Amino acid sequence: MVRRVLARLLSGSLVLAGFGPLYLLAKQAITPELESFAWPPFWLPHRLTAAHLRAVFALSELRSVLARSLAVAALSAVLATALGAMLGYAMARGRRERAAGLGLISVTRLLPMIAVAIPLALALIVLGLYDTQSGIGLALVHGAVALPTAVLTSFSGFAGLPVELEEAAWLDGAGPLRAFFSVVLPAVRPFLAATFILTFLLSWDEFGFALLIQVTHRTLPPLLYYYTVFGDVGPASALALVMLLPAIAVVVMLRPMLGQTTALSALPGGVAPGERRDA
């Protein structure tokens, strides 16, 4: 009995800890800023306003930031997905290619963002790709940053494909390139879709490179940073809500993974005390 109450209490506080902050964010987005600055803080909205949310889509500055973020994320996701599929395929079919790919991926994964971003910013200045209106330099960088993720995701797709599939196509007279496009790629379409979504979100959420490279022509994360730090609570909260929309897709994607781990409760003993109580 005590244990059940305790478990309820714990579940309740976990749900509160997970969703409570989101509620506060939503509250700040739909109330006048005066309420967000109140002390002691308001826990419930007193007056409602749509001004902050409307501003995100109406103010031309914000709208251009939103458009830039979308464009950078889409371009970098296309780049990472295409190049990731190439390397993933080569790694799935050749041992040396696998060693080379994994080697460079592990080296680049060790690099701190700041150690890459500062010299890269200098190089982009020279190339004329620094802080451009379109954000094309940042898209290129995000494409490279997301590449390891893209490679590993598409690799698992290609590795599960039997080699005989291409070999049959070769026998039928298709060259390796044609076999890749017309036989191999269609077979891994779900993996490519997952890769695109993942890499899109990586760019959409990325803060460090965006902060250093798009100094005046910003994307959403640095803009949210400046709003937050300078105390523009209402616009910051509205912007944060907009940024959340794609993240909801991640929760949906992570849930099945978590569902698998709950198969654990079939185990007796310390792992799943709840099951033992019933036994």
Add this chain to the structure above:
Amino acid sequence: MSRSAARLRLVFTAVPLLLMGLVLLVPALAGLLIPLTGRGHAFRAYRAVLADPMFGAALRNNLLIPLLSLGIEFAGGFALALFVTWRRSPLVEIAVVVPFALPEIVLLALARFIFLPRGYLNGALLAAGGVPVDWLRPGSWLALLTVSVVDAWHVTPVVMLILAAGLRSIPAELYEAALLDGAGRLSLFRHITLPLMAPALASALLLRGFDAMRIFSTVLVLAGAEGTPVLSTYAYQLWSDQLAPGRAMAAASLLGLLVTVLGLAGLGLGRRLSRQRGSLP
């Protein structure tokens, strides 16, 4: 045929690796080398950085915050993994992954609204009859702890997922056999769960250790670049506020060297441990 297939693989490997090399590896190497070759005295940028007291503080924080953060997220992640597998509730499952599903910058904005002097946490403290606390006072130990807590908050769901996968890989027969031999729950945990979880724990620790040392945005958003510096924010501040790219690259490269050296040491240690374990009966 296999010759042209090999040629295709070569092209498919070379093009992506070239992009990664040019965008990530070459700049990092350039950042390491350029400060060595400054006009006048060689090493000047490195010497200037090493002599700066701010660098010392950043280095100290850069080691302390990961330690604190790793401790919090592994304790929390393990507890959550056990709890979520025990009480199966979809609502709780979603709630515990929310912090990781949020874009990092959104989570940090939220953390700021919560931990500022007039934030929601102090509001709750006040409502409960407590006294407001300055959670983010520049340079304080409390600010260090707050930053670590927020960093841990963000990644605890990942640690939980890795550890839960490790838990799942333990065969149920082991528990059944031990139960038949009369083992208690604590000794099941101590002698089966923990040792069999060691590989998952070690790889998660290594993975998260690298990340934790590269901490940047959490510190920048919560504490600012000057209040509680770490090496990343110190380098950023040299670059954007002091307009000193040479010293900024020197500081950033020192962080890169630190992560690489500690990372390789960690890898070596992990390999030696697993070899020792393998030699046990």
